[in-house]
Amino acid sequence: MMRFLLLFSRQGKLRLQKWFLPMTEREKKKIIRDMTTMVLARKPRTCNFLHWRDLKIVYKRYASLYFCCGLEDQDNELLALEVLHRYVELLDKYFGSVCELDIIFNFEKAYFILDEFLMGGEIQETSKQSIAKSIEASDMLQETMEEYMSKPAF
Amino acid sequence: MSPSVCLQEMIRVIRGARTQGEERGVIQRECAAIRAQFRQADSGGRSHNLAKLLYVHMLGYPAHFGQMECVRLIASSKYSEKRIGYLGAMMLLDEKQDASLLITNSIKNDLSHSSQHVQSLALCTLACMGSAEMCRDLAPEIERLLKASNSYIKKKAALCAVHIVRKIPELGEMFTPSSFLIVLNSDTLYLHYLSHSVPELVQIMKNLVTSGYSPEHNVAGISDPFLQVRILRLLRILGRNNDAASDAMNDLLAQVATNTDSSKTAGSAVLYETVLTIMDIRSESGLRVLAVNILGRFLLNNDRNIRYISMTSLQKIVQTDHTAVQRHRGTIVDCLKDQDASVKRRALELSLALVSAANIRSMMKELLLFLSTCPPELRSHAASGIFNAAERYAPSQRWHIDTILHVLVTAGGDVRDETVPNLIQLITAASELHCYTVHKLYRALISDIVQQSLVQVACWCIGEYGDLLLKGECEEITPMQVTEDDVLDALETVLQSHMSTPTSRGFALTAIMKLSTRITNNVDRIRSVVSIYGSCIDVELQQRAVEYNALFKKYDHMRYFTMSYCTVILEFGCRSRLSLYFNIHDLLLMHILDNLLLFSYSQ
Numbered sequence: 001m002m003r004f005l006l007l008f009s010r011q012g013k014l015r016l017q018k019w020f021l022p023m024t025e026r027e028k029k030k031i032i033r034d035m036t037t038m039v040l041a042r043k044p045r046t047c048n049f050l051h052w053r054d055l056k057i058v059y060k061r062y063a064s065l066y067f068c069c070g071l072e073d074q075d076n077e078l079l080a081l082e083v084l085h086r087y088v089e090l091l092d093k094y095f096g097s098v099c100e101l102d103i104i105f106n107f108e109k110a111y112f113i114l115d116e117f118l119m120g121g122e123i124q125e126t127s128k129q130s131i132a133k134s135i136e137a138s139d140m141l142q143e144t145m146e147e148y149m150s151k152p153a154f
Numbered sequence: 155m156s157p158s159v160c161l162q163e164m165i166r167v168i169r170g171a172r173t174q175g176e177e178r179g180v181i182q183r184e185c186a187a188i189r190a191q192f193r194q195a196d197s198g199g200r201s202h203n204l205a206k207l208l209y210v211h212m213l214g215y216p217a218h219f220g221q222m223e224c225v226r227l228i229a230s231s232k233y234s235e236k237r238i239g240y241l242g243a244m245m246l247l248d249e250k251q252d253a254s255l256l257i258t259n260s261i262k263n264d265l266s267h268s269s270q271h272v273q274s275l276a277l278c279t280l281a282c283m284g285s286a287e288m289c290r291d292l293a294p295e296i297e298r299l300l301k302a303s304n305s306y307i308k309k310k311a312a313l314c315a316v317h318i319v320r321k322i323p324e325l326g327e328m329f330t331p332s333s334f335l336i337v338l339n340s341d342t343l344y345l346h347y348l349s350h351s352v353p354e355l356v357q358i359m360k361n362l363v364t365s366g367y368s369p370e371h372n373v374a375g376i377s378d379p380f381l382q383v384r385i386l387r388l389l390r391i392l393g394r395n396n397d398a399a400s401d402a403m404n405d406l407l408a409q410v411a412t413n414t415d416s417s418k419t420a421g422s423a424v425l426y427e428t429v430l431t432i433m434d435i436r437s438e439s440g441l442r443v444l445a446v447n448i449l450g451r452f453l454l455n456n457d458r459n460i461r462y463i464s465m466t467s468l469q470k471i472v473q474t475d476h477t478a479v480q481r482h483r484g485t486i487v488d489c490l491k492d493q494d495a496s497v498k499r500r501a502l503e504l505s506l507a508l509v510s511a512a513n514i515r516s517m518m519k520e521l522l523l524f525l526s527t528c529p530p531e532l533r534s535h536a537a538s539g540i541f542n543a544a545e546r547y548a549p550s551q552r553w554h555i556d557t558i559l560h561v562l563v564t565a566g567g568d569v570r571d572e573t574v575p576n577l578i579q580l581i582t583a584a585s586e587l588h589c590y591t592v593h594k595l596y597r598a599l600i601s602d603i604v605q606q607s608l609v610q611v612a613c614w615c616i617g618e619y620g621d622l623l624l625k626g627e628c629e630e631i632t633p634m635q636v637t638e639d640d641v642l643d644a645l646e647t648v649l650q651s652h653m654s655t656p657t658s659r660g661f662a663l664t665a666i667m668k669l670s671t672r673i674t675n676n677v678d679r680i681r682s683v684v685s686i687y688g689s690c691i692d693v694e695l696q697q698r699a700v701e702y703n704a705l706f707k708k709y710d711h712m713r714y715f716t717m718s719y720c721t722v723i724l725e726f727g728c729r730s731r732l733s734l735y736f737n738i739h740d741l742l743l744m745h746i747l748d749n750l751l752l753f754s755y756s757q
Contacts, residue, residue: 014212022248022283029214046494047458076430077463078423079383082373086380104169105162107212108205111241119313120281126380134306138271142234 001121002080003055003070004031005114007103010064012036015103016110020121035059035068049077060084064100087117090131112138161205168213181210185217192223200227201238208238208245221246221253228260233272236264240275249285258288265295270307273299277310281317289318293325355392356406359385363410374418386410386427393435400436407432411444422452422460426467433471446471446478453485458494465489465500472507483508487517490524499532506539514547518557526564534568537561541573551584552630555591559608563598566605574610581615589628592619596636600644603651610661613648616641617665621672638673642666646683656692663687663695667702671714681706 007016014032023031038050039059050057052070058080059068067084071077088098090113095102103110116131118124125131164184171177188203204223211217224246227239247254257279264276277299280292296318299311318325359382373379389407393400407428416422425448432445452464465486472479486508489501502524509517518540525536540561548554558577561569581591595612603609616623623636648654648662663684670680684706687699705713 014214017212020282022250022285024248024250045458047462047496049459049462049496074387076383076387076423076427078419078426078459079380081459082379082420082423086373105165107209108238108241112237115278119278119310120317122313122316123380123384124309124313126378134271134274138233138237141269141271142237 001072001075002083002118003072003121005067005069005118006032006035007110008032008036008039008066008068009100010040010066012040015065015100016107016114018111018114018118020118031070035070039066039068048081058084062088065103083118083123086128087114090117090128093128093132094135161202161209164206165209168209181213181215185210185215185219189219192219200230201232201235204238204242208242211245217246221251225253225256225260228257228264233269236272236275240279243279244282248283249288254283254285255287258291261288262292262295265292265299270304273307274310277307277314281310281314284314284317284321286321289321290325293318293322355385355389356403359389359406359410363413373420375415376418376420376424379420379424382410382424383427386424386431390431390434393431393437395436397436403431403435404438404441407437408441408444411441411448416451416455419457419459422455422457426452426463429467433467442475443478446475446482450482450485453482453489458492458497461489461492462494462497462500465497465504469500469504469507472504476508479504480508480510483513483517487520490520495529495532498528502528502532502536502539506543509543509547511547511549514543514549515553518544522557522560522564525561530568533565534570537565537569541569541576551580552587552590555581555584555587556594559594559598562605562608562611563602566607569607574607577611578614581611582618588619589622589625590630591615592623593628593631593634596623596641596644597634599648600640603648604653606655606658609648609654609658613645613658613661613665616645617661617668620665620669624673638669638676641669641673642676642679642683645669649683649687656694659692659695660698663698663702667705670706 001020003019003021005016005018005020006014008014014036017028017032019028034052035057038052038057042050042059048058048060050059055070055072056075056077057068057070058077059066060081061067067088069080069084071080091098091103091110094109094113095106113131113135116125116134168177168180171180184206188207191199191203200223204220204227207217207220207223211220220242224239224242227235228243230236230239243254243257247257261276261280264272267273267276277296280288280296284292296311296314299307300315302308302311363377363382376382389399389403393403410428411425411432414421414424414428416425429445429448432441437445446468449464449468452460453468455461455464468479468482468486483505486501486504489497490505492498492501505517505521505524509521521536521540521543525533525540528536541558544554544557548557555577558573558580562573562577581588584591592615595608595615598608599612599616620641622628623641624638626633626635645662645666649659649666654662666680666683670677673680684699684702687695688703690696690699
């Protein structure tokens with residue numbers, strides 16, 4: 001299973017954090033610090049896999065954001081790259097040509113989409129359309145118009 | 155700032171802050187406003203306020219005062235408030251907080267809500283942060299939902315069940331094994347229930363692999379690689395230590411291995427998982443060879459990620475399938491020259507594991523080449539690996555000594571401490587090579603005295619076999635005329651150089667002293683050097699020099715004996731037996747012998 005998923009910018013600012021295993025605040029902060037230092041120190045054309053403690057770390061850079069996840073020993077790293085890519089595709093479809101600012105200003109929506117795709121560290125749904133449909137339906141349920149701010153029309 | 159300002163406005167203001175202090179100020183003001191709002195129980199902008207708080211939390215600021223608000227929002231009837239409330243619960247609450255127990259009841263109610271989206275919120279939160287007590291309380295609800303007809307809820311309930319089972323393994327029996335989804339995710343629980351379902355899994359997999367194009371599940375031409383990998387992983391668990399199950403999946407694995415297109419990452423991911431599965435179950439040898447060949451093909455792939463994982467996998471199987479991996483030795487050795495440091499590291503580990511008596515000469519050439527160009531963090535690992543390999547498979551003593559010398563010249567600073575005494579022992583044992591060794595070491599010493607381990611071994615050797623050096627004739631190496639002055643010059647350079655460590659100086663001084671019994675013309679020069687160092691600042695060196703001085707002055711008759719070949723001491727093994735044999739009670743002599751032993755065998 002995936003232990004955590006982090007998104008951070010090239011300056012090391014955290015944009016999203018999802019923890020699939022309970023951890024104390026101190027441990028979380030340490031992991032965030034270690035991940036940002038390690039990943040940001042990597043040179044451009046090196047491989048996307050790292051080793052950290054007993055976990056395999058898979059990271060991929062999309063424009064100005066680094067997507068970084070921690071896997072257990074038995075997990076498939078190449079598939080994790082595909083998982084990260086799929087998440088980016090989902091974000092892209094929802095926001096329409098997603099960029100870092102979208103994720104900063106609409107972070108709660110990024111979390112909602114992630115919660116439809118991954119749960120408990122495992123993949124929930126492999127069909128892009130199903131996920132898009134459920135997000136759309138959930139958004140419709142939100143009563144007040146204020147919540148529709150800057151969300152593109154479907 | 156007005157408390158009803160929306161989330162986006164607040165984010166804009168925070169990002170506009172030019173210094174850390176300014177940002178802190180803005181956030182403190184906002185948090186104060188939010189706290190005031192929470193106390194008021196104002197029903198208007200509650201979800202906004204919590205969202206703002208969650209943003210602030212992500213920046214790293216404390217947000218624990220929002221926990222109770224999360225509990226309140228979850229219990230609200232509005233979906234938008236529930237949604238933010240649950241998100242807040244996942245971010246702010248964890249099992250160690252007391253507030254997490256308070257949401258158990260809300261979750262329970264929401265699990266039976268009429269809207270599936272509310273149910274899914276509750277399931278997701280439980281799967282993310284459910285503590286053991288919460289799981290125990292809510293397990294019956296989850297079991298009920300597993301049997302629901304709605305597949306959307308069923309899938310979420312299954313993943314929630316996985317979380318529960320991970321938290322409380324005893325509840326495993328509660329969730330009936332009829333649902334494939336659970337087993338796809340949990341690891342060892344349902345083995346004996348499901349071994350009969352291997353054929354069904356095989357069938358599903360076959361359909362996936364041979365089915366037509368399904369656009370929503372397709373990734374780069376592979377139909378639903380996520381599901382394929384999952385099924386393969388499950389087959390791996392089922393086939394482990396189970397011959398019948400392994401047989402049933404043999405054909406499928408061969409089919410997937412040969413038919414999957416690996417030009418994109420998705421296909422490679424599926425192939426990789428297939429290889430892992432083949433290696434883990436009781437597969438027949440033909441299948442294993444196929445798997446190793448796939449890994450070998452990966453090694454030639456342009457994508458360095460694929461090269462990296464193929465080497466990681468080969469490392470795992472190199473002990474069990476040694477001959478199969480040996481076939482790809484050439485490619486692995488080529489990867490030593492890769493640009494990427496991680497790939498280099500893996501290639502080094504694998505190459506060291508593949509060294510054998512048959513390929514030692516060619517492998518060592520490559521490894522020594524690697525040592526001269528490798529990144530500094532890998533040098534000491536490479537050096538010790540080379541030493542181990544040389545020790546185990548050296549085809550001849552001369553080759554062994556040459557190899558160690560080469561390593562000392564290239565990476566002498568990164569070798570471990572016991573290399574020096576080990577090498578000395580090796581040289582002593584190779585008695586017919588003393589002449590060759592001392593000549594080689596002398597040449598290395600006069601060209602460069604930076605590498606301390608090399609300097610130490612060279613000094614010891616020259617001190618010990620100086621007479622062979624001075625004789626000048628040696629069959630295996632081009633002859634070189636060496637005079638006594640040259641040798642003493644070299645040793646004195648070591649003594650005086652600021653690059654020499656105290657240990658190296660000690661070796662050099664002892665070597666000079668030993669030469670006093672092996673040379674004829676320059677004993678006076680040696681005597682003067684030794685007496686100069688009698689007033690050296692370094693205490694160790696001074697002590698040695700004083701003792702050697704004493705040997706010259708008072709115990710000259712002992713000098714020849716104590717400074718003669720070390721092999722005498724080796725043969726007799728220890729100081730006490732020696733004293734017995736020669737009936738020596740001289741304390742000073744004991745002290746000198748101690749020093750000799752110390753130099754020759756280090757700690």
